[in-house]
Amino acid sequence: MKKNDGLNISEQFLLENAKKLKGIPDTPVKGRVIPLRLGFTFGAVAAALAAVLVFRLQPSENTDLFADVTSEEVYQYYDSGLIDVETDLLMEYTSVDDFTVEIDPNEEELDLLLDDLNDEELYNILN
Amino acid sequence: MHNEDRIWLAYNAGDYRKAFEALVDIQQGQLLRIILRIVGDEDEAMDVLQDTFIKIWKNLASFKGGSKWSTWTYRIASNEALMHLRKKKKFLTTSDPIVTEQLTAGSFFDxxxxxxxxxxxxxxxxxxxxxxxxxxxxxxxxxxxxxxxxxxxxxxxxxxxxxxxxxxxxxxxxxxxxxxxxxxxxx
The missing domain is CATH 1.10.10.10 (Winged helix-like DNA-binding domain superfamily/Winged helix DNA-binding domain)
Structure with a gap:
């Protein structure tokens, strides 16, 4: 049974806000997720990231695998055309349904996403 | 008619707009709760809620029914909220109010x-x-x-x-x- 979470959100407020939300299909999308600006999808970035990891996950003295990886570098690996890695499982966004999330490699979003996976999880995914 | 059925009826008829509007009607309240409880600040929660529905609209056509509609939308909302919190924490100082303080001081909390x-x-x-x-x-x-x-x-x-x-x-x-x-x- 649901418990009271102490949040009282009035029906009137929701009705008013619903009007705004229902206008989303008529509004050009502009948000924290930047669509089409660089013309590649999250899946592509994930693939690029996986390629970087393949290079970086070799035995090394360096315990911080991402210390030197920049978002630009990830994109360069992808852009080089050397990568063909299935990495849908890499990110939680893509597992329930196969929708794509486009991100800007110049923003911090990729770094933030990386924080979700520890080195062992990444290694297990890639091996 | 069950809520999920109402969404499916429009979706299966190819009327994505109507399906989206049904999602707004049915899911908005619960998604706002989930987001508010994670984010704390009401204005920020409203922004995250909007971003959530933008993402839902963008990806609606690719939804394949692998889960309930509610599960899919909860997932997007919780990811958006967690992502927002991570970004926000990068800029917080020790004197900034934390989630609970913002949540309990807000107009929705009773x-x-x-x-x-x-x-x-x-x-x-x-x-x-x-x-x-x-x-x-x-x-x-x-x-x-x-x-x-x-x-x-x-x-x-x-x-x-x-x-x-x-x-x-x-x-x-x-x-x-x-x-x-x-x-x-x-x-």
Whole structure:
């Protein structure tokens, strides 16, 4: 049974806000997720990231695998055309349904996403 | 007509707009709760809610029915909220109000001191553990559904909930006047 979470959100407020939300299909999308600006999808970035990891996950003295990886570098690996890695499982966004999330490699979003996976999880995914 | 059926009816007819509007009508309130409880600040929560529905609209046509509509939308909302919190924390200073302070000072909060104490205890959990606890404790979602939402195994979720309950019990035991000292693990 649901418990009271102490949040009282009035029906009137929701009705008013619903009007705004229902206008989303008529509004050009502009948000924290930047669509089409660089013309590649999250899946592509994930693939690029996986390629970087393949290079970086070799035995090394360096315990911080991402210390030197920049978002630009990830994109360069992808852009080089050397990568063909299935990495849908890499990110939680893509597992329930196969929708794509486009991100800007110049923003911090990729770094933030990386924080979700520890080195062992990444290694297990890639091996 | 069941809520999910209303969405499917429009969706299967190819009327994505109508399906989206049904999603807004049916899911908005619960998604706002999920987001608010993670983000705390009401204005920020409204922004995250809007971003959530933008993402839902953008990806609506690719939804294949691998889960319930509610599971899919909860997942997007919780990811958006967690992402927002991570970004926000990068810029927080020690003098900035934390989630509970913002939540309990907001116009939507009408809980008592016991509930405020519970939220305060939740503040000390990692964000994802807090999310799991809230979905189980407040929303009474089954583990299997939370597992889909958070992309975590049921076993890991049970362990996470167990740890959360222990931590919260220790925190709220300092708060005597009734209310939420009844936190129990749910199997």
């Amino acid at each position: 809980g008592d001191d016991a509930l405020a104490a519970l939220y305060s205890a939740l503040d000390k959990l990692p964000a994802k553990q807090r999310l799991v606890f809230q979905m189980k404790y407040f929303d009474d979602l089954p583990y299997a559904e939370i597992a889909q939402i958070t992309n975590t195994s049921v076993g890991a979720l049970k362990a996470s909930y167990h740890h959360a309950v222990k931590k919260i019990e220790a925190e709220v035991s300092n708060f005597k006047p009734g209310g939420h000292s009844d936190i129990k693990e749910v199997s």
